[in-house]
Amino acid sequence: xxxxxxxxxxxxxxxxxxxxxxxxxxxxxxxxxxxxxxxxxxxxxxxxxxxxxxxxxxxxxxxxxxxxxxxxxxxxxxxxxxxxxxxxxxxxxxxxxxxxxxxxxxxxxxxxxxxxxxxxxxxxxxxxxxxxxxxxxxxxxxxxxxxxxxxxxxxxxxxxxxxxxxxxxxxxxxxxxxxxxxxxxxxxxxxxxxxxxxxxxxxxxxxxxxxxxxxxxxxxxxxxxxxxxxxxxxxxxxxxxxxxxxxxxxxxxxxxxxxxxxxxxxxxxxxxxxxxxxxxxxxxxxxxxxxxxxxxxxxxxxxxxxxxxxxxxxxxxxxxxxxxxxxxxxxxxxxxxxxxxxxxxxxxxxxxxxxxxxxxxxxxxxxxxxxxxxxxxxxxxxxxxxxxxxxxxxxxxxxxxxxxxxxxxxxxxxxxxxxxxxxxxxxxxxxxxxxxxxxxxxxxxxxxxxxxxxxxxxxxxxxxxxxxxxxxxxxxxxxxxxxxxxxxxxxxxxxxxxxxxxxxxxxxxxxxxxxxxxxxxxxxxxxxxxxxxxxxxxxxxxxxxxxxxxxxxxxxxxxxxxxxxxxxxxxxxxxxxxxxxxxxxxxxxxxxxxxxxxxxxxxxxxxxxxxxxxxxxx
Amino acid sequence: xxxxxxxxxxxxxxxxxxxxxxxxxxxxxxxxxxxxxxxxxxxxxxxxxxxxxxxxxxxxxxxxxxxxxxxxxxxxxxxxxxxxxxxxxxxxxxxxxxxxxxxxxxxxxxxxxxxxxxxxxxxxxxxxxxxxxxxxxxxxxxxxxxxxxxxxxxxxxxxxxxxxxxxxxxxxxxxxxxxxxxxxxxxxxxxxxxxxxxxxxxxxxxxxxxxxxxxxxxxxxxxxxxxxxxxxxxxxxxxxxxxxxxxxxxxxxxxxxxxxxxxxxxxxxxxxxxxxxxxxxxxxxxxxxxxxxxxxxxx
Numbered sequence: 005x006x007x008x009x010x011x012x013x014x015x016x017x018x019x020x021x022x023x024x025x026x027x028x029x030x031x032x033x034x035x036x037x038x039x040x041x042x043x044x045x046x047x048x049x050x051x052x053x054x055x056x057x058x059x060x061x062x063x064x065x066x067x068x069x070x071x072x073x074x075x076x077x078x079x080x081x082x083x084x085x086x087x088x089x090x091x092x093x094x095x096x097x098x099x100x101x102x103x104x105x106x107x108x109x110x111x112x113x114x115x116x117x118x119x120x121x122x123x124x125x126x127x128x129x130x131x132x133x134x135x136x137x138x139x140x141x142x143x144x145x146x147x148x149x150x151x152x153x154x155x156x157x158x159x160x161x162x163x164x165x166x167x168x169x170x171x172x173x174x175x176x177x178x179x180x181x182x183x184x185x186x187x188x189x190x191x192x193x194x195x196x197x198x199x200x201x202x203x204x205x206x207x208x209x210x211x212x213x214x215x216x217x218x219x220x221x222x223x224x225x226x227x228x229x230x231x232x233x234x235x236x237x238x239x240x241x242x243x244x245x246x247x248x249x250x251x252x253x254x255x256x257x258x259x260x261x262x263x264x265x266x267x268x269x270x271x272x273x274x275x276x277x278x279x280x281x282x283x284x285x286x287x288x289x290x291x292x293x294x295x296x297x298x299x300x301x302x303x304x305x306x307x308x309x310x311x312x313x314x315x316x317x318x319x320x321x322x323x324x325x326x327x328x329x330x331x332x333x334x335x336x337x338x339x340x341x342x343x344x345x346x347x348x349x350x351x352x353x354x355x356x357x358x359x360x361x362x363x364x365x366x367x368x369x370x371x372x373x374x375x376x377x378x379x380x381x382x383x384x385x386x387x388x389x390x391x392x393x394x395x396x397x398x399x400x401x402x403x404x405x406x407x408x409x410x411x412x413x414x415x416x417x418x419x420x421x422x423x424x425x426x427x428x429x430x431x432x433x434x435x436x437x438x439x440x441x442x443x444x445x446x447x448x449x450x451x452x453x454x455x456x457x458x459x460x461x462x463x464x465x466x467x468x469x470x471x472x473x474x475x476x477x478x479x480x481x482x483x484x485x486x487x488x489x490x491x492x493x494x495x496x497x498x499x500x501x502x503x504x505x506x507x508x509x510x511x512x513x514x515x516x517x518x519x520x521x522x523x524x525x526x527x528x529x530x531x532x533x534x535x536x537x538x539x540x541x542x543x544x545x546x547x548x549x550x551x552x553x554x555x556x557x558x559x560x561x562x563x564x565x566x567x568x569x570x571x572x573x574x575x576x577x578x579x580x581x582x583x584x585x586x587x588x589x590x591x592x593x594x595x596x597x598x599x600x601x602x603x604x605x606x607x608x609x610x611x612x613x614x615x616x617x618x619x620x621x622x
Numbered sequence: 623x624x625x626x627x628x629x630x631x632x633x634x635x636x637x638x639x640x641x642x643x644x645x646x647x648x649x650x651x652x653x654x655x656x657x658x659x660x661x662x663x664x665x666x667x668x669x670x671x672x673x674x675x676x677x678x679x680x681x682x683x684x685x686x687x688x689x690x691x692x693x694x695x696x697x698x699x700x701x702x703x704x705x706x707x708x709x710x711x712x713x714x715x716x717x718x719x720x721x722x723x724x725x726x727x728x729x730x731x732x733x734x735x736x737x738x739x740x741x742x743x744x745x746x747x748x749x750x751x752x753x754x755x756x757x758x759x760x761x762x763x764x765x766x767x768x769x770x771x772x773x774x775x776x777x778x779x780x781x782x783x784x785x786x787x788x789x790x791x792x793x794x795x796x797x798x799x800x801x802x803x804x805x806x807x808x809x810x811x812x813x814x815x816x817x818x819x820x821x822x823x824x825x826x827x828x829x830x831x832x833x834x835x836x837x838x839x840x841x842x843x844x845x846x847x848x849x850x851x852x853x854x855x856x857x858x859x860x861x862x863x864x865x866x867x868x869x870x871x872x873x874x875x876x877x878x879x880x881x882x883x884x885x886x887x888x889x890x891x892x893x894x895x896x897x898x899x900x901x902x903x904x905x906x907x908x909x910x911x912x913x914x915x916x917x918x919x920x921x
Contacts, residue, residue, distance in 0.1 A: 069722070075722070075725075122902050122905060122906040125906075125909045126905060126909050127909070128721075129651070129655070129657065129864065130860060130864075130905060130909070132657055132725075133657075133856060133857060133860045133901065134901070134902055134905060136853075136898075137857070137898030137899075137901055137902055138898070138902070140853075140894055140895065140898055141895045141898050141899060144891070144892060144894060144895040145895065147891070148889075148891050148892060257849075257853075261729055264726070264729075265726065265729070268722055268723070268726045269726075272722070297741060298737075298741070300733065300737045301733075301734055301737035301738055301741065303733070304730045304731070304732075304733035304734035304737055305730070305734050306730075307726065307727070307729070307730035307733070308711075308712050308727050308730040308731060308734070311712075311716060311719075311723045311724070311726050311727040311730065312712075312715050312716065312727070315716060315719040315720055315723030316720070316723075
């Protein structure tokens with residue numbers, strides 16, 4: 005039971021004091037918000053209604069920009085689609101305000117898919133123009149179609165009714181807005197805490213690494229647009245009920261920019277930030293109205309100034325706000341964890357293959373970049389339970405082989421297959437992870453802004469890609485997820501640092517975290533790309549021990565390495581690549597004495613040095 | 623056929639204006655990876671400077687050719703300085719911040735320029751004195767004025783000048799090196815802040831030239847004009863493969879032509895929607911624009 009005590013010590017308690025202060029602030033803010041109509045004039049209430057609306061819009065756009073890190077300059081389109089769908093259904097189909105809600109939200113979700121789809125392959129900068137273009141297309145379309153009332157828009161939209169009462173007064177509209185705001189806060193708050201929220205954050209931090217740990221990037225990006233659009237539609241409905249009329253001038257690029265300002269000024273990713281942002285962006289120019297002609301100029305200069313002094317916004321999200329481990333584990337869970345920490349891993353989804361059986365077959369692999377043939381007719385087999393190393397000089401094509409196997413590069417020729425049956429060609433990287441091949445990167449790629457626990461939990465993504473299921477994207481991190489993460493963190497010796505940000509780890513710890521993250525996907529084989537690069541002798545010994553432990557736990561290891569000590573000490577077999585081709589293959593002892601290998605690789609440095617000396621002396 | 627040719631002539635003219643502005647977007651993006659939202663507004667300021675020069679000198683009966691030349695030079699000089707000022711004040715301190723912070727700063731500058739211009743010149747349209755002759759020639763039923771031809775030629779000359787500068791001078795080589803790898807450029811002893819400043823100056827000068835030419839050609843300008851032309855120019859920069867200078871030139875003319883055909887055959891109401899639809903369609907099939915960009919990510 006000593007282990008239990010130790011583990012209890014390493015799992016920090018939840019920061020209750022902080023929660024208390026936050027709770028107090030929330031209650032105060034809610035009380036002020038509820039009592040506001042008693043204090044303000046009708047005019048101020050109309051400003052308050054607009055602030056609430058922009059807070060809702062900010063929360064929606066925050067999902068796209070803040071959580072997923074995707075730029076959207078056409079968010080007003082969803083606002084418009086919600087408003088027009090609801091209004092048209094009320095006017096033409098005579099539905100009530102509330103009956104149009106599902107349709108308005110669904111219409112926005114569908115258009116979220118439409119805008120999301122073409123942008124999936126685009127780099128983030130292109131998103132700016134494509135989303136901007138989408139926003140303009142929607143605006144121009146509603147301006148020119150007769151069904152949407154053209155430039156005049158729609159009028160005579162009935163007010164919303166609650167329990168038979170029409171909501172027409174400013175304070176009534178204000179409370180209706182607070183209701184929608186509450187929905188938006190709860191909805192986006194839940195999203196942020198879900199596995200989908202974590203997937204968004206990993207995507208925001210590093211898209212390539214995110215796919216490599218099994219996050220289905222396209223689906224997850226699309227979901228960001230869809231979820232954000234749904235919140236935008238709520239704001240649109242709310243807007244259409246305010247004046248009984250809507251027209252295209254409300255849904256311009258300027259509106260999209262204003263909403264983006266709410267998000268940035270408030271602080272990306274932060275829910276209270278959105279409310280604060282809406283207050284500053286909407287209410288501040290109103291407060292400047294006495295100096296009306298200069299107010300927008302002052303506002304614009306203030307915006308530049310704010311970015312100069314506080315680029316993260318007024319109320320930024322705490323960087324490691326999710327704290328997946330903040331809830332202390334129950335003693336029962338800890339016992340379970342200690343029991344399994346040192347033992348062999350449970351069998352992966354696909355079932356563990358017989359030791360010695362064929363796990364991965366690479367045959368005739370060829371890939372070139374421009375005129376450089378990086379990989380030329382490379383073939384080898386990886387057998388279950390072994391440690392196979394690929395060595396070779398820089399530029400020999402080792403990493404390209406990895407990239408071909410893990411789906412990051414599609415080879416021009418050749419075949420990669422799992423157990424000689426299932427071809428892995430043209431299979432997406434995240435899918436390959438779920439099939440049992442996990443990788444690390446030459447330059448360690450962690451999600452720098454997430455803590456160690458979240459980095460590790462991201463490794464489960466390969467098995468949690470379904471939208472709705474017990475272990476799906478919409479679920480929250482389960483106790484089982486946490487146990488598994490803690491097990492692997494313990495395995496690599498990082499359990500005590502679960503709350504440290506990845507960016508604050510030492511180099512050796514970063515390597516270990518990357519390995520733990522890969523092991524979370526319950527791989528059949530782990531592909532390590534130069535894990536010993538840049539480590540000191542002590543770290544190197546620890547690393548070798550760790551790799552052996554990984555293999556002993558039943559995971560096959562494919563290793564790219566330069567360090568001959570590591571390679572010779574660990575490997576069962578070694579493959580030597582030179583200029584993209586395999587020049588030797590065999591057990592370490594045989595490789596060490598192979599004349600071709602000495603010529604191409606082992607002996608090269610000396611000869612080069614001699615030549616260099618010769619050139620200098622000439 | 624004659625209508626078609628007429629649309630080509632008009633499209634090439636507006637395309638020349640767009641291409642000049644697109645170059646600024648693409649060059650600035652190349653060196654600091656910023657979509658400079660204030661760029662269209664820099665053009666607007668240039669247009670107003672040209673307007674002041676033309677109005678003042680026309681009143682004093684200076685020769686037309688000299689007025690046009692001075693207006694162009696004044697507009698270009700002023701915007702060049704303005705571009706450098708904006709870079710120093712609003713962007714340079716943010717170069718190491720998040721990409722969104724600098725983008726918002728650009729939006730702030732854009733809004734500030736528009737509001738400032740509105741305070742000085744009013745919210746309505748200002749009309750350039752109609753100084754240019756409308757003489758021209760007709761071929762195959764389409765009419766091209768000498769002014770149109772002159773403006774297209776002038777734009778092409780400016781683009782050629784830029785191309786030669788970027789490819790034949792040390793400063794231009796420094797710009798290209800910076801666009802490819804900022805760290806390596808720094809290590810090679812390139813004065814990065816000065817090169818960025820130079821890029822802003824060049825981009826803004828071209829925008830200023832475009833602004834004065836548009837004022838002379840369309841004769842009506844207002845504080846909001848930079849937004850509309852900026853949108854098309856930005857689209858052209860992306861369509862050509864952002865960061866790609868020849869790409870921006872070609873795509874600028876292409877956007878001008880698409881806009882002109884859409885104005886003529888469909889309706890000017892739909893033109894911007896059609897331009898964006900074309901852009902999105904191209905990006906779906908070719909995510910790096912028509913002519914590609916030179917940015918590769920290493921895995």
